[in-house]
Amino acid sequence: MSRFNLAIVGGGLVGASLALALQAGARERGWKIVLIEPFAPGDAYQPSYDARSSALSFGARRIYERLGLWQQIARRAEPILQIQVSDRGRFGSARLSALEEGVPALGYVVENAWLGQCLWQGLDPEVISWRVPAEVRSMQAVAGGYRLGLSDETELECDLAVLADGGRSNLREQLGISVHQRPYGQSALIANISPAEAHCGQAFERFTEQGPMALLPLPENRCALVWTRTGDDTQRLAALDERRFLSELQDVFGYRLGRLCQVGARHVYPLTLVEADEQVRSHLVVLGNAAHSLHPIAGQGFNLSLRDADALARTLLESDRVPGDLATLQRYRARQQRDQQLTVGFSDKVTRLFGSTASAITTGRNLGLLGLDLLPPAKRWFARQAMGLGTRPDA
Template structure:
């Protein structure tokens, strides 16, 4: 029976980033890593108007720079020079700028297909092998690892299994890993938009009575829309023809980018804060959306997962213990615990504050936006949270 040191179940952005972060050290140690993925990654990048995208924080850029991948990603990464935060129908607003923070960009918006292409091209095939398309149907704990049963009736044993198969992980449930879930009673409508005016690197966070929206700058002067609405209303918007959809979006967003004149394919995602109650067991790590899935409006989910990924890779490579030893994995989780708690809390509180229609909260957030724009220390703290950075060094 085949055995490898590490099996990463899920070859998406998180799984592939972990493989990349490990591959140099793995080669030196003679480790073999297998990525198991049900959907074949594309061998070549095909640009598409409707491509899904991810907001990468400035901290994520720093991680990919360390991994040597940023020059490739940057070819189609749209920098966020400014973030404009506003509350519809109220006078409070806040403006964050890269120049004020002394960074080249507050963040970047990258098509998922391009990010995946860059990751997959960078993987060393002498260290990283693919089982793709393939799906793990069952996982059985051994004394020194896991046995994986795949959908082609083959089995594979590993010293360490990393579960990175997304927020709806069936394997997580099969292993009896409980999750806490807080439904927001909202759905996110995702689409790409074109407007009559150039976005000039501006990102907009707009809070309305029915829910927040984000309009993020994309390459080719497109914008990525994330529009949060009550689930029934989001379904209604999904069914509208393009003309009526753009009219409603224009009314909610305003004319900061001029007339909105094109919308691509629309997709709908129910929203919830989901956290796995266990992220490590002997010879097992739960990573990415399988570990924690956040509301997208604060743009923190993938960036937190990447910080987890880098910390896990560094912990494994620094350890002299057998791969998968529980004490080592617990050490990784302890080092990431505060980051996870702060980021999840920040995302959740921002979501609740800016989706509430209670008059006192609405007035409070309006004053908060004013205060954020007027008080440099508060503004700096908020900006650094958004950039995925810790407190500014003194």
């Protein structure tokens, strides 16, 4: 039976980022790491109009720079030079600018397929081995670690198992790790849009009585749309023909980018804030969406998971104990607890504040947006949260 120092269950963006963050130190220590992933990475990146994308904060850029990967990622990363925040039909608005913040960009939008390709190509097969396509069907705590039963009928053991298998983790449930859920009563419609005018690196966060929406810049003058509505209405929008869909979107978004000309495939996802009640046990870490799934409107979910992965790697490599040592894992948890609390709280409060239709709240949030644009300290704080720099002592 094969034995590994670390087994990362899930070779997606979070799992692969953790492997990359560990790679140099693992090579020095002679650690063996395995990534277990049900979907084989593609041999080459294939551009697609409908590609799903992620918003990377400026803080995420710093992490990937330190790992030596940013130059490659940046080839297809669209910089966010300005963010416009507005409330439909009301006077409050705010603008955040990379120039004002003294950074090259507030963040970047990257297609997931490209980011994944960059990560996978950056992994050294002499340090990081793959089991793909393969799924972990069972996990059993054994002396000094975990035994994993795979879908190909093989087994392996590890000092530390990292669950990075997504928000609907069956293994998390199998291990008896409960979750705290707060449904938003909304779904997100995700699609790519082409506007008539150049987006010029602008991102838009717009809040309406039906729910918030975001339009983020992509390469080839496309924009990534995240449109949040109640579940039934989101399904209705997804079923509209292209002309009617663009007409409704135009009515809500306005003509900030001229006429909206094309929409790609539309996907709908129900939205619930999910937090695992346990993130570490002896020889076990829960990471990524398996640990916390956030509302997408604030663009904080993947960035928080990346900071978690970076902090976990640094904590493991700073320790002289085996990777699954409980005291080491508890240090990681303490290291990231405040970041998680602030980021989850920031994302949840923004979502609930701008999802409310109560008149007192709408008046207050519009005054807040106006004050945000007029008061430099408040604006600076908000910008640092958006850039993923406000919760890290080393930011």
